[in-house]
Amino acid sequence: xxxxxxxxxxxxxxxxxxxxxxxxxxxxxxxxxxxxxxxxxxxxxxxxxxxxxxxxxxxxxxxxxxxxxxxxxxxxxxxxxxxxxxxxxxxxxxxxxxxxxxxxxxxxxxxxxxxxxxxxxxxxxxxxxxxxxxxxxxxxxxxxxxxxxxxxxxxxxxxxxxxxxxxxxxxxxxxxxxxxxxxxxxxxxxxxxxxxxxxxxxxxxxxxxxxxxxxxxxxxxxxxxxxxxxxxxxxxxxxxxxxxxxxxxxxxxxxxxxxxxxxxxxxxxxxxxxxxxxxxxxxx
Amino acid sequence: xxxxxxxxxxxxxxxxxxxxxxxxxxxxxxxxxxxxxxxxxxxxxxxxxxxxxxxxxxxxxxxxxxxxxxxxxxxxxxxxxxxxxxxxxxxxxxxxxxxxxxxxxxxxxxxxxxxxxxxxxxxxxxxxxxxxxxxxxxxxxxxxxxxxxxxxxxxxxxxxxxxxxxxxxxxxxxxxxxxxxxxxxxxxxxxxxxxxxxxxxxxxxxxxxxxxxxxxxxxxxxxxxxxxxxxxxxxxxxxxxx
Ligand SMILES: Nc1ncnc2c1ncn2[C@@H]1O[C@H](COP(=O)(O)OP(=O)(O)O)[C@@H](O)[C@H]1O
Ligand SMILES: [Mg+2]
Numbered sequence: 001x002x003x004x005x006x007x008x009x010x011x012x013x014x015x016x017x018x019x020x021x022x023x024x025x026x027x028x029x030x031x032x033x034x035x036x037x038x039x040x041x042x043x044x045x046x047x048x049x050x051x052x053x054x055x056x057x058x059x060x061x062x063x064x065x066x067x068x069x070x071x072x073x074x075x076x077x078x079x080x081x082x083x084x085x086x087x088x089x090x091x092x093x094x095x096x097x098x099x100x101x102x103x104x105x106x107x108x109x110x111x112x113x114x115x116x117x118x119x120x121x122x123x124x125x126x127x128x129x130x131x132x133x134x135x136x137x138x139x140x141x142x143x144x145x146x147x148x149x150x151x152x153x154x155x156x157x158x159x160x161x162x163x164x165x166x167x168x169x170x171x172x173x174x175x176x177x178x179x180x181x182x183x184x185x186x187x188x189x190x191x192x193x194x195x196x197x198x199x200x201x202x203x204x205x206x207x208x209x210x211x212x213x214x215x216x217x218x219x220x221x222x223x224x225x226x227x228x229x230x231x232x233x234x235x236x237x238x239x240x241x242x243x244x245x246x247x248x249x250x251x252x253x254x255x256x257x258x259x260x261x262x263x264x265x266x267x268x269x270x271x272x273x274x275x276x277x278x279x280x281x282x283x284x
Numbered sequence: 285x286x287x288x289x290x291x292x293x294x295x296x297x298x299x300x301x302x303x304x305x306x307x308x309x310x311x312x313x314x315x316x317x318x319x320x321x322x323x324x325x326x327x328x329x330x331x332x333x334x335x336x337x338x339x340x341x342x343x344x345x346x347x348x349x350x351x352x353x354x355x356x357x358x359x360x361x362x363x364x365x366x367x368x369x370x371x372x373x374x375x376x377x378x379x380x381x382x383x384x385x386x387x388x389x390x391x392x393x394x395x396x397x398x399x400x401x402x403x404x405x406x407x408x409x410x411x412x413x414x415x416x417x418x419x420x421x422x423x424x425x426x427x428x429x430x431x432x433x434x435x436x437x438x439x440x441x442x443x444x445x446x447x448x449x450x451x452x453x454x455x456x457x458x459x460x461x462x463x464x465x466x467x468x469x470x471x472x473x474x475x476x477x478x479x480x481x482x483x484x485x486x487x488x489x490x491x492x493x494x495x496x497x498x499x500x501x502x503x504x505x506x507x508x509x510x511x512x513x514x515x516x517x518x519x520x521x522x523x524x525x526x
Contacts, residue, residue: 173364176342180358181378181420191377195368272368272404 060242068242069249077231082250084227085216088144089254092151093212097205099152100159107160108167108197109189121160129153130218137222147219154215158207166200167193198269206262213255292351293318293428293460294339299348300484301334308334310484311348316428319458323471325516326481332464335481336432339462356428357421357459361436363413365405365420372401375420391423392416395449411442415449422453429459433466447473468512472505473498480515488515 042062048054049061056064072078103121106113129150136146170193178188220229228247235243294316301309308331316322326332337343338350340358365374375388392401395415400408408416414434421429431450435443451474454461465471471478472492480488490512494505 173360173362174366176360177358177364177366178378179342180340180356181424183378187378191366191369195366198368272406274406 057239058241060245064242065245065249068240069246072231072243072246078246078250081226081228081231082254085220085229085250086254088147088219088227089151089212089216089258092148092215093155093208095148096152096155096212097159097208100156100204100208101163101201103156103160104163104167104201108164109193118164121157125157125161129157130215133218133222142223146222147216147224150219151212151215154211155208158211159201159204162200162204162207163197166197169200170196199273202262202266202269205265206259209258209262210255213251213258217251291318292316293320293353294462295349295351296335296339297349299335299338299345299350301331301338301343301346307484309338312481312485314479314486316460316462318427318460320477321454321461321475322463322477322479323475324462324464324479324481325466325468325471325512327516328466330481331484332481333432336430336462336464339428340430353427355424355426356430357424357426359414359417359421359429359431359434361433363405363408363410363417365408365413365416367405369405370401371397371403371405371408371416374405374416375423377420379423387423388419391419394422394453395419411438411446414438414446418446418450418453422457425457426459429454429461430464431461432464434463435470436466443470450474468509468516469500471512472500472509478512480512482515488512 045054046061046063049056049059060068069078103117107118107121108114132150132153133146136150140146140149174192174196175188178192183191217229220227221233224230224233228250232244232247235241235247292315294314296312296314299309299312300307312335314335324332324335334343336358338345339352340356341352342358365371366377369377372385372388372392375391376384379387381387389398389401392398395418397412397415397419400412400416405413405416418434421431434450435446438446447470450461450463454474461475463471463474472494475492477489477491479486482488490508492508494502494508498505500506500509
């Protein structure tokens with residue numbers, strides 16, 4: 001065990017150790033290589049439509065999508081839709097994360113909580129939350145409430161499951177240390193249990209984000225009078241495929257942006273982890 | 285066998301412990317004097333760790349009486365630092381003093397680790413991490429210091445340095461030390477007293493009166509070494525391995 005430790009420790013040399021020998025123009029090359037494939041794909045798409053291999057009505061070329069993106073943007077339809085959808089996800093996610101965290105803490109920290117809640121929650125999680133849409137509509141109508149409840153439901157479970165497992169999976173050996181250095185229970189929670197379960201929580205947060213976006217997409221298609229989903233459903237009525245593609249792009253961009261935010265959070269909160277230390281070393 | 289002074293640093297009487305099967309510790313009795321450095325030898329699986337964990341309060345003592353001071357500290361075979369707390373913070377955790385941080389820094393200085401006080405534990409080498417673990421024990425000013433094969437996972441040179449360090453810390457602070465080891469040479473280099481655990485009891489309890497600093501070349505040293513190895517049941521080939 002010790003030998004692996006030493007090995008990993010030496011695998012991250014001091015930040016300055018590897019930088020000097022590297023020529024500057026080579027540093028940019030990997031980034032270029034990574035965007036080359038998507039660019040080629042777009043060019044091929046554009047060419048295929050121009051050559052008539054693909055029908056422009058069902059599959060508009062990237063240039064047409066960009067154009068309608070621009071039109072929607074300057075006619076001020078894009079930003080409001082985006083904000084409405086973003087607000088739904090934010091509120092739903094906030095409620096779901098709060099509920100999942102509370103449940104994970106209760107079941108993770110107390111045997112009583114575990115016995116009372118975990119069996120029920122494990123049963124509920126096998127139910128696909130999207131199957132509840134008909135019930136949601138009956139209970140809450142077709143306004144904002146059912147959408148937010150669905151997103152919250154979908155987001156709560158990944159948080160709960162990951163947090164609970166992470167708390168229960170914390171290293172027993174460190175609990176022995178906590179006992180020998182005389183940490184109280186609140187101190188053990190603060191210095192051992194919570195930090196130990198943070199990586200698991202963040203994995204849960206990422207999964208919750210993914211679920212939240214998918215739920216949003218589905219929920220917005222039931223019925224919506226605003227948001228990206230509304231934009232798309234409206235476009236379908238009038239066969240405006242280019243606008244549908246714009247909507248898809250918006251979903252993708254929002255999904256990417258939030259995933260990036262969580263990753264940023266990870267590098268900040270998990271600075272102690274070897275992988276993070278390595279990444280920070282490379283960036284410096 | 286030993287003339288125990290009125291207040292021992294730790295006292296175990298009639299300790300029995302089993303894990304379902306035959307008892308691992310069988311009516312074991314042991315008394316450690318204040319400030320004494322005792323090494324506990326024994327073959328693998330004889331219950332050395334179980335005894336140490338009982339003294340540390342990590343294992344219940346279902347039968348028998350165990351009296352240990354409140355001020356005790358443990359060093360395990362692995363450093364067991366909290367990876368999400370800086371090195372100095374690991375040392376300071378659980379200290380009930382307003383100046384916990386400066387005490388932690390002083391302890392780090394004493395083990396020669398001042399320059400790594402702000403580091404994350406996972407960036408330490410094996411030897412550095414174990415020195416931090418020793419500092420974490422030391423800062424608690426223990427009357428009883430328990431070490432469970434603390435240097436077993438280190439390379440030979442690092443182990444030698446750690447042994448010297450432990451000896452110096454013991455001489456400066458004088459806690460009673462119980463060092464579990466499987467290394468007869470380590471025991472003879474450091475301890476005043478060697479104990480051998482066998483069949484759940486202390487089968488051998490010998491003072492080590494060799495002059496300090498210890499030299500393996502000393503004739504008495506070699507004789508005691510042979511004696512201990514024989515009582516550990518080591519054949520010639522086993523001896524070569526360790
Ligand atoms: N938690 C446990 N559960 C079951 N058996 C255990 C446990 N801890 C120790 N033992 C058993 O007790 C015996 C003594 O173990 P240990 O004290 O670790 O020996 P040593 O440290 O001398 O190698 C071994 O046979 C081991 O398998
Ligand atoms: Mg052991």
